[in-house]
Amino acid sequence: MADILQGLNNPQKEAVTTVEGPVMVIAGAGSGKTKALTHRIAYMIQEGINPFSIMALTFTNKAAKEMKDRIMKLVDPHAARNVWMGTFHSIFARILRIEAQHLGFTPDFTIYDTDDSKQLINAILKERELDTKAYPAKYILHRISMAKSALYTPEDYCNNFEIQQQDLRANKPLVGEIFKSYNNRLQRANAMDFDDILFYTNVLLRDFPEILYKYQQRFEYILVDEYQDTNYAQYLIIRRIAAMRENICVVGDDAQSIYGFRGANIQNILNFKNDYPEQKLIRLEQNYRSTKTIVNAANSVIDHNKDQIKKKVWSDKEEGELITVLRATSDNEEGTLVANSIFGYKMSRQLNNKDFAILYRTNSQSRSIEEALRKQDIRYRIYGGLSFYDRKEVKDLLAYFRVVINPHDEQALLRIINYPARGIGKTTIERLMVVADERQKGIWDVIASETEPMPNDFNSGTVTKLRNFATMIRSFQTLLDKQNAIELAKHICNTVGIIKVLKEDDTPEGVARVQNIEELLNAIMEFSDKQVDEVTGEQNTVTLNKFMEDVALLTDQDKKDDEDDDYVTLMTIHSAKGLEFPYVYIVGLEENLFPGIQSLSTREDLEEERRLFYVALTRAETKLVLSHAESRYRWGNLTLSEPSRFIEEIDPSLIERTKKASFRGTSSFNEGVNFSNPFSKSFQTTREFQKRTTQSDTPYINKSAQKTESSEKFNSSDFNPASPDEIVEGMIVLHQKFGQGRVEKVEGVGPNKKASVFFDECGTKQLMLKFAKLNILKQ
DNA sequence: GATTGTGCCCTTTTT
DNA sequence: GGGCACAATC
Numbered sequence: 001m002a003d004i005l006q007g008l009n010n011p012q013k014e015a016v017t018t019v020e021g022p023v024m025v026i027a028g029a030g031s032g033k034t035k036a037l038t039h040r041i042a043y044m045i046q047e048g049i050n051p052f053s054i055m056a057l058t059f060t061n062k063a064a065k066e067m068k069d070r071i072m073k074l075v076d077p078h079a080a081r082n083v084w085m086g087t088f089h090s091i092f093a094r095i096l097r098i099e100a101q102h103l104g105f106t107p108d109f110t111i112y113d114t115d116d117s118k119q120l121i122n123a124i125l126k127e128r129e130l131d132t133k134a135y136p137a138k139y140i141l142h143r144i145s146m147a148k149s150a151l152y153t154p155e156d157y158c159n160n161f162e163i164q165q166q167d168l169r170a171n172k173p174l175v176g177e178i179f180k181s182y183n184n185r186l187q188r189a190n191a192m193d194f195d196d197i198l199f200y201t202n203v204l205l206r207d208f209p210e211i212l213y214k215y216q217q218r219f220e221y222i223l224v225d226e227y228q229d230t231n232y233a234q235y236l237i238i239r240r241i242a243a244m245r246e247n248i249c250v251v252g253d254d255a256q257s258i259y260g261f262r263g264a265n266i267q268n269i270l271n272f273k274n275d276y277p278e279q280k281l282i283r284l285e286q287n288y289r290s291t292k293t294i295v296n297a298a299n300s301v302i303d304h305n306k307d308q309i310k311k312k313v314w315s316d317k318e319e320g321e322l323i324t325v326l327r328a329t330s331d332n333e334e335g336t337l338v339a340n341s342i343f344g345y346k347m348s349r350q351l352n353n354k355d356f357a358i359l360y361r362t363n364s365q366s367r368s369i370e371e372a373l374r375k376q377d378i379r380y381r382i383y384g385g386l387s388f389y390d391r392k393e394v395k396d397l398l399a400y401f402r403v404v405i406n407p408h409d410e411q412a413l414l415r416i417i418n419y420p421a422r423g424i425g426k427t428t429i430e431r432l433m434v435v436a437d438e439r440q441k442g443i444w445d446v447i448a449s450e451t452e453p454m455p456n457d458f459n460s461g462t463v464t465k466l467r468n469f470a471t472m473i474r475s476f477q478t479l480l481d482k483q484n485a486i487e488l489a490k491h492i493c494n495t496v497g498i499i500k501v502l503k504e505d506d507t508p509e510g511v512a513r514v515q516n517i518e519e520l521l522n523a524i525m526e527f528s529d530k531q532v533d534e535v536t537g538e539q540n541t542v543t544l545n546k547f548m549e550d551v552a553l554l555t556d557q558d559k560k561d562d563e564d565d566d567y568v569t570l571m572t573i574h575s576a577k578g579l580e581f582p583y584v585y586i587v588g589l590e591e592n593l594f595p596g597i598q599s600l601s602t603r604e605d606l607e608e609e610r611r612l613f614y615v616a617l618t619r620a621e622t623k624l625v626l627s628h629a630e631s632r633y634r635w636g637n638l639t640l641s642e643p644s645r646f647i648e649e650i651d652p653s654l655i656e657r658t659k660k661a662s663f664r665g666t667s668s669f670n671e672g673v674n675f676s677n678p679f680s681k682s683f684q685t686t687r688e689f690q691k692r693t694t695q696s697d698t699p700y701i702n703k704s705a706q707k708t709e710s711s712e713k714f715n716s717s718d719f720n721p722a723s724p725d726e727i728v729e730g731m732i733v734l735h736q737k738f739g740q741g742r743v744e745k746v747e748g749v750g751p752n753k754k755a756s757v758f759f760d761e762c763g764t765k766q767l768m769l770k771f772a773k774l775n776i777l778k779q
Numbered sequence: 780g781a782t783t784g785t786g787c788c789c790t791t792t793t794t
Numbered sequence: 795g796g797g798c799a800c801a802a803t804c
Contacts, residue, residue, distance in 0.1 A: 059793095059794085060793090060794080061794090087794065088794080089794050090794090113794090114793085114794095122799095132799095133788095136788095194793090194794050195794090197794085198794095258792075259792080259793075259794095261791075261792065261793095262792080262793065262794085361791070361792080362790060362791055362792075363790080363791085363792085364789095364790055364791090367795095384792095384793085418780095421780085421781075423780075424780095425780045425781080426780080427780085428780095553794070572791085572792065572793095573792080574791090574792045574793070575792090575793080593791095596790090596791060596792090597791095598791070599791090612792080633795080634790080635788090635789060635790070635795075635796095636789095636795050636796090
């Protein structure tokens with residue numbers, strides 16, 4: 001026990017040892033919040049509390065996993081494993097599967113992701129002949145999500161005066177009706193969306209006292225991480241389960257509440273003391289992560305917010321370096337400056353790629369940064385954006401699995417009924433849907449029904465095709481319990497012919513798709529291995545079912561985390577929450593981007609945006625670099641931008657003032673900045689750099705590369721490259737960086753001539769011939 | 780019924 | 795600058 005408390009400061013110790021009763025920990029950024037939580041759980045286990053009776057709710061799967069790993073290092077790993085630890089969604093989906101029959105679902109209900117929901121909405125709109133412009137799926141889903149998070153049923157929604165007024169004002173009076181159909185369809189498909197998981201958990205705990213009692217008994221101790229980001233539905237679940245014993249510990253920081261847009265309610269944290277008058281309030285205010293400069297900068301920013309619990313976050317680390325602000329003329333130059341800066345620091349300070357993170361407001365900003373990093377040969381990894389599980393081919397295969405497990409899953413069924421093509425076309429599907437609707441059943445019931453025959457107006461060929469499809473799905477279903485996940489997955493894959501179809505496409509994209517399918521199969525295998533490992537000795541077969549339960553709630557964030565790999569991290573600020581890096585770059589600090597244009601209308605929205613900036617600042621341990629561009633391409637056209645107000649909100653004494661542009665300046669702020677600072681960059685380095693960019697061509701050739709076109713003559717004297725006209729298919733060529741390769745395809749004319757070259761070392765690359773310097777080795 | 784072509788949105792942020 | 799829904803064509 002002594003070691004568990006060792007190395008903790010006093011408030012942390014208090015948070016760890018106050019096991020009984022309601023506790024709220026207000027934890028400033030970097031104040032050792034996770035440490036307090038993990039040590040608390042370890043302490044509880046060591047005190048003899050049954051791990052099965054502890055429920056710890058986190059915001060992401062990743063956070064849960066990390067905490068579990070840390071606890072396993074503190075106490076008996078077997079015990080640690082038994083703690084109920086996970087996201088709200090994963091823990092309560094688990095419980096809902098156990099209790100599904102009470103709610104009119106079966107235990108293998110499907111979880112619809114946003115994409116499925118969107119498609120379902122669009123299908124409903126089509127049926128009702130509503131214009132998708134008047135009723136954008138996104139808007140409707142947002143409304144529905146808000147309603148569900150506030151525990152409104154479709155009926156509540158329609159009967160609520162205020163809500164109806166809002167929809168009326170937005171000229172969308174039918175949202176409530178669409179909500180009704182949407183929910184009906186979900187139910188018919190034996191499916192829940194993300195919000196339903198929380199909604200139905202509440203229904204379960206509200207309407208079934210004996211079930212509520214059961215879980216109150218089981219979960220004697222409740223911990224909630226990131227409490228500031230909980231919404232009403234989550235709040236009420238906690239409240240209900242904790243009601244009996246009130247052994248509840250919530251940890252959060254109001255200054256880091258950044259999920260208001262999806263219904264998170266900051267009031268939950270502010271009201272904790274009303275809900276639990278006996279509460280003990282513990283403040284963690286010492287920041288162990290960052291330098292004084294960084295902490296003070298963050299404090300000066302958050303001071304501009306009106307809504308906040310006043311606290312004093314402080315650091316007793318060194319002052320540290322001032323914050324650098326980079327000013328670029330364009331988004332591409334911003335990328336270049338950031339890449340150069342990283343390169344400079346790496347060289348001068350012996351740092352690794354993984355010491356750096358580049359954070360941005362929106363995923364779309366990653367492009368220009370990526371391009372620049374590639375040119376500097378800096379390895380990076382992007383988190384978020386299109387996730388692995390969002391790729392089309394992955395979703396297709398998963399849809400097969402979904403249908404096999406739950407044939408009423410209509411979104412999945414529609415996805416695969418004619419993929420790979422088996423002659424079941426649009427008209428057939430439309431007619432099926434009509435019949436299904438008449439019978440108040442799903443499509444599956446129509447095509448698989450033994451008793452009710454297919455309507456006469458289907459021709460016999462179509463009926464055979466449908467029957468064959470149904471028979472195939474059924475044959476998979478019989479294997480569900482008999483075969484383990486990976487065997488069945490492979491069997492489905494082969495029988496259906498997905499890989500065969502994909503292999504017909506030998507473009508780079510096609511090859512990537514096959515690889516993705518293989519990766520998915522690997523993931524299933526890994527999952528199976530892990531399951532066996534976890535239950536020591538016990539070898540329980542992992543069914544596909546089991547895998548699919550997990551997969552719906554996985555995101556990219558949770559995927560492999562190769563610690564040893566050396567990559568610069570690129571991610572949105574939202575996904576960076578909870579992480580820390582020595583060097584942090586926050587890019588795109590411009591008005592209308594960060595703060596975003598949509599947040600400028602109300603104070604609340606602007607304050608959330610400011611908290612987001614606060615989160616970004618406080619990720620840094622050693623050094624912060626901010627950047628903004630004066631112009632930026634947004635959805636195709638050039639827009640001019642002012643520097644963000646947030647830059648000015650930082651105490652100016654903490655910022656290294658970049659002098660107004662003097663390109664020949666020989667300034668020396670510090671050794672690392674020579675590369676990074678546009679104003680200290682000598683003319684020589686500029687040239688040097690341009691040379692690099694023109695030589696090492698990548699598929700990403702566009703504006704920035706074109707800018708350097710003027711210097712091409714200057715460069716080309718060094719080499720003896722073939723002229724673009726000479727390059728034809730079948731040639732063996734040599735590229736400066738990619739080495740030897742074979743020209744597979746040439747397209748375009750004149751200056752736009754492009755070639756696909758397969759390089760032995762790095763696969764196929766698209767090259768713009770006017771930039772790529774290729775030596776012809778063999779005609 | 781499938782394949783190719785065209786126009787139209789779009790960009791917050793995520794379980 | 796791109797992905798996706800729908801339309802036109804084979």
